[in-house]
Amino acid sequence: MVQVLFIFIPIIAAIFIPVLFKKVRGIHTGWFVLIVPVVLAAIYASYISRVMHGETIVSKVNWVPSLDISFISYIDGLSLLFSLLITGIGALVVLYSIFYLDRTREQLHNFYVYLLMFMSAMLGVVQSDHLISLYLFWELTSISSFLLIGYWYDRDRSRFGALKSMMITIFGGLMMLGGFILLSIMGETYSIRELIAQAPTLVSHDWFTLSLVLILLGAFTKSAQFPFYIWLPDAMEAPTPVSAYLHSATMVKAGIYLVARLTPIYASSEIWVWLVMGVGLFTLFWGSFFAVKQTDLKGILAFSTVSQLGLIMSLLGAGAVAFHVDQAQDTVFKFAAFAAIFHLINHATFKGSLFMIAGIVDHETGTRDIRKLGGLMSLMPISFTVAAIGSFSMAGVPPFNGFLSKEMFLTSMLAIKDFNLFAMDTWGTIFPIVAWIASVFTFVYSFYFVFKTFTGKYKPELLPKKAHEAPIGMLISPIILAALVVIIFFIPNIIGDVFVKPAVLAIQPFLYDSASAIPIHVSAWHGFNTELFMTIGIFIVGFLLFLTIPKWQKLYKIAPDWLSLNRLYDRFMTFLDKDLNFISKLYMTGSIRNYLVYMFSFIVVITISTLFVKDAFSFSMEGTAPIHVYEIILILVLIISTITVLLSKSRLTAIIALGAVGYTVALFFVIFNAPDLALTQLVIETVSVALFLLAFYHLPKLSRHEERIRFRLNNFIISLGVGVMVTLVALSAQSQKLVPSITEYYKETVNTLAGGGNIVNVILVDYRGFDTLFEITVLSIAGMAILGMIKLRLSRKENEHENK
Amino acid sequence: METLMILLIGVLIAVATYLILSKNLIRVILGTAVLSHAVHLLILTIAGVKKGNVPLLEEAEAPYTDALPQALILTAIVISFAVTAFVLVLAYRTYQSNGTDDLEGLRGPENE
Numbered sequence: 001m002v003q004v005l006f007i008f009i010p011i012i013a014a015i016f017i018p019v020l021f022k023k024v025r026g027i028h029t030g031w032f033v034l035i036v037p038v039v040l041a042a043i044y045a046s047y048i049s050r051v052m053h054g055e056t057i058v059s060k061v062n063w064v065p066s067l068d069i070s071f072i073s074y075i076d077g078l079s080l081l082f083s084l085l086i087t088g089i090g091a092l093v094v095l096y097s098i099f100y101l102d103r104t105r106e107q108l109h110n111f112y113v114y115l116l117m118f119m120s121a122m123l124g125v126v127q128s129d130h131l132i133s134l135y136l137f138w139e140l141t142s143i144s145s146f147l148l149i150g151y152w153y154d155r156d157r158s159r160f161g162a163l164k165s166m167m168i169t170i171f172g173g174l175m176m177l178g179g180f181i182l183l184s185i186m187g188e189t190y191s192i193r194e195l196i197a198q199a200p201t202l203v204s205h206d207w208f209t210l211s212l213v214l215i216l217l218g219a220f221t222k223s224a225q226f227p228f229y230i231w232l233p234d235a236m237e238a239p240t241p242v243s244a245y246l247h248s249a250t251m252v253k254a255g256i257y258l259v260a261r262l263t264p265i266y267a268s269s270e271i272w273v274w275l276v277m278g279v280g281l282f283t284l285f286w287g288s289f290f291a292v293k294q295t296d297l298k299g300i301l302a303f304s305t306v307s308q309l310g311l312i313m314s315l316l317g318a319g320a321v322a323f324h325v326d327q328a329q330d331t332v333f334k335f336a337a338f339a340a341i342f343h344l345i346n347h348a349t350f351k352g353s354l355f356m357i358a359g360i361v362d363h364e365t366g367t368r369d370i371r372k373l374g375g376l377m378s379l380m381p382i383s384f385t386v387a388a389i390g391s392f393s394m395a396g397v398p399p400f401n402g403f404l405s406k407e408m409f410l411t412s413m414l415a416i417k418d419f420n421l422f423a424m425d426t427w428g429t430i431f432p433i434v435a436w437i438a439s440v441f442t443f444v445y446s447f448y449f450v451f452k453t454f455t456g457k458y459k460p461e462l463l464p465k466k467a468h469e470a471p472i473g474m475l476i477s478p479i480i481l482a483a484l485v486v487i488i489f490f491i492p493n494i495i496g497d498v499f500v501k502p503a504v505l506a507i508q509p510f511l512y513d514s515a516s517a518i519p520i521h522v523s524a525w526h527g528f529n530t531e532l533f534m535t536i537g538i539f540i541v542g543f544l545l546f547l548t549i550p551k552w553q554k555l556y557k558i559a560p561d562w563l564s565l566n567r568l569y570d571r572f573m574t575f576l577d578k579d580l581n582f583i584s585k586l587y588m589t590g591s592i593r594n595y596l597v598y599m600f601s602f603i604v605v606i607t608i609s610t611l612f613v614k615d616a617f618s619f620s621m622e623g624t625a626p627i628h629v630y631e632i633i634l635i636l637v638l639i640i641s642t643i644t645v646l647l648s649k650s651r652l653t654a655i656i657a658l659g660a661v662g663y664t665v666a667l668f669f670v671i672f673n674a675p676d677l678a679l680t681q682l683v684i685e686t687v688s689v690a691l692f693l694l695a696f697y698h699l700p701k702l703s704r705h706e707e708r709i710r711f712r713l714n715n716f717i718i719s720l721g722v723g724v725m726v727t728l729v730a731l732s733a734q735s736q737k738l739v740p741s742i743t744e745y746y747k748e749t750v751n752t753l754a755g756g757g758n759i760v761n762v763i764l765v766d767y768r769g770f771d772t773l774f775e776i777t778v779l780s781i782a783g784m785a786i787l788g789m790i791k792l793r794l795s796r797k798e799n800e801h802e803n804k
Numbered sequence: 805m806e807t808l809m810i811l812l813i814g815v816l817i818a819v820a821t822y823l824i825l826s827k828n829l830i831r832v833i834l835g836t837a838v839l840s841h842a843v844h845l846l847i848l849t850i851a852g853v854k855k856g857n858v859p860l861l862e863e864a865e866a867p868y869t870d871a872l873p874q875a876l877i878l879t880a881i882v883i884s885f886a887v888t889a890f891v892l893v894l895a896y897r898t899y900q901s902n903g904t905d906d907l908e909g910l911r912g913p914e915n916e
Contacts, residue, residue, distance in 0.1 A: 591908055592907050592910075593908070624806045625855070631808075632808075635809075635812050642816055642819050645819070645823070646822065661837075661838060665841050665845060668845060672853045672869070673856070673857060673858045674848065674858075675858055676874060676878060677874055680881055681881060684881055684885045688837070688885060688888060691888075691889055695895070696830070709822075709823075715826075719818045719820075719821035719822035719825065720818055723817045723818025723819075724818075726813065726846070727811060727814030730813065730814075731807065734806050734810060734850055741851070741870050746871060747871075756861075757860055758859070758860050758861075760871045760875050763872060771879050772879065775879050778886050779882060779883075779885075779886045782886035782887065790897075
């Protein structure tokens, strides 16, 4: 019960932020905010020892009990690790933002409300055991990220970046919802724990692969995997604390979390292994290759984040291989999941610090353009030290934690080579090669980032501000993170035992009994083996490439534009906006005639085809009445007068011909034994003709030159079609009557029950009096409407005069 | 007789449709008027014509013609009269306000 409420603490605290911002102007609002992540981090830290010993903490709050929807907080190794990252780095980011954002110029209440909203959402994502509430928090992270990217909403680029990230992550989120629903239908439960328990039976289900792909779409869009990474570089328009927090340490790892969490369910599928590992590796390569092209500090870091997320993703894919081999404990794949989680922690530390340094550089020099920067080492020594530690760790240089995770990564990728299942033995060699090339580029951009910024020539004439060291408050957070980078290198096994192994147990629950049973011991020195030689190769080639950057950087200009997915995204957005609008304008012409043509054609096509497909057409003359000569004459009169209406040049002829049609119809009523109809028809026709004449007196001539109606072939075909359709339907209906009329009842009872002799009139006012009531209503409404139209004209004209 | 009537109704409906597809507002109204005549005749014809005497108990002897469709048509005649009258005045007002009875000319400001 209580743990669920912890998730909502930040969002509840957010309610008070605007009040504090408005009332307490003297103190930076961030100080109040800081309490929340610190308290939460302390609470979550107190769970560490329990979780280490294999305990899980579950609590539940019902939300919609009738639909089995509830908030379930499930804390095991994986969710505890993420919760600590979220609150811990959250605290550091809030501290950093206190010095980064100006109290007087920025709208801090907006910023911290969004940030706290995000914190709740993220805690909800990693702790939720219920698929639907997981999705709810997932979308809340998208929304709060959208708000934070667009924080400086008066800048075009911010709004563009916010919209782009929103479009892509919401797309993925919706796909993921589809996958979740399929998954919950398959397993008949929403609980992830229960789904994992029945994982072996889910594999054979028809929807298994579909739900797998849909959920992976969600994870890939959120974690900026190829080809969905394009939103991340544009999200760099957010304030730097946001970039450090959301777009390097936490939100982009939501997809990683999802993949890790669902690995026990899906890992037994080959498609999962291939997709996760393949997409991850390709993203790793792609991101690292294009990072060197960037000139914006945060742009480099964005691509580097993309690339490192790809690395973690590919490791999770390799970890899933462990589900496919017997005796997994003896194989090297056990490394992969461990390496993934270990690198996830490392990445959060060094990338967070690097983003903060990029923010400091921006803050103290006024630019993030790497071409204008240089020679800041002596001016900003502390920032340089932190940046160097972060970059070296990212490049995988000892004695920093990135080295350890890189070695484990290479070990895992080398192991894939020897794994002979689903054709990996033939293709497997590619994996370590791609990983190696990507590591070389990682090395290059890490050095590019730190040395192009801090060494070389100082160019004060290009900088908007005079560069100097940042205030100490701003440096605290990156220094703490950089210290962690070094500390983790020296005590990897403590981190491994406390955080990583319980998380690995959650990813591979079938392989180990308890966290302490995971037989992995990280060591910085593991003898002369292939990984070490690969690392040395990375350093040498990477260093050479770094020295020659100006020479080969032109490579990027050869095929920059069409290779860029941004172009494709822009094209797609234009297509949605302008081209689809253009297409709909092609048929939405605004002309009533066109719409009538569509309607008539569809009615004709649908009715006639149904008639013949269902074999419903029939024709018989049985039981029809005999034909007399005067009837044929009447029919001819009717046809002639109708044609006259059609072809007449003047409106007077048309009206008179229409009157002739009406009177002939009345004559038909006479010969068909319908005296009341004939009577009504005669009167109504007379009034109608009078009305037509009255109205037409004021109307224009049929056309300016009293033309005949113009012959149009398609109108002719359509009207012919409508006529034929009605004829066919009527003939079929006339030829096959299934039930007798109910009029027998009226005939028998009209005198006894209703006391009348005129059956038609008794039906109208007695049996079916309601029809008559509302027909009277129709008539009076028409009368009032006509009156209104004539009267309102005057007042509207007056209004028009007033408006002028 | 019914078959012949149905063919006649088919012709009436084809003509009415052609008139409705015209771009002249007045012709459209004429078309709806013809259409309602055709439909009234159709209701009567489908029920079967001349199967008996006028449906008046005191005046004629059984069998009687089906009275129900006659009641329905009577309702329909009145309603179509009301609608026609309304549409006529509407057309008149449209012409007064917009100065045209050309349906192609009567569009929203967007298309101009």
